[in-house]
Amino acid sequence: MTATVALILALAVGTYAFRLVGPVLHGRVELPDRLQELMAAGAVVLLVALLATGALTEGGAFAGCARPGGVLVAGVLAWRRAPFAVVVLGAAVTTAVLRMTGVG
Known part of the structure; x- marks a missing residue:
């Protein structure tokens, strides 16, 4: 067995084990309320950070004003x-119109 196949198998087993932990430990481990609140806040912060980097940057630099404008329109529509189709089309049309008018 090559090292690549062994690595793929190890990652597959690790992924399966990681996914299995949730259902197995459900109800057996009780987290404090404060920790649950912090985990919920952390999830929101992570999603906002992903949205911001995807909406504002391209190739490590500022993406221009058209893309954030489209994201803003999509956010308002959502x-x-x-x-969902209206949200996606609204964002795409807004971005295209802003780029076509030279906003960037």
Whole structure:
């Protein structure tokens, strides 16, 4: 067996074990309320950080104003509970129009 195959198998077993821990320990481990609140806040912070880097940067530099404009429109449409297709199309059209007008 080559090292690559062994590494793939080890990662597969590790991934399966990691996913199995949740259902196995559910109900057996009780986390304090404060830790649960911090974990929920951490998830929100992580998602916002991913959104910010995806919306504002491209190749390590500022992506221009068109992409954040599209993300802003998508956020407003999602907040107003528009259908997913409308949110995606609204963001794409906004970004395209801003780029076409030279906003960047």
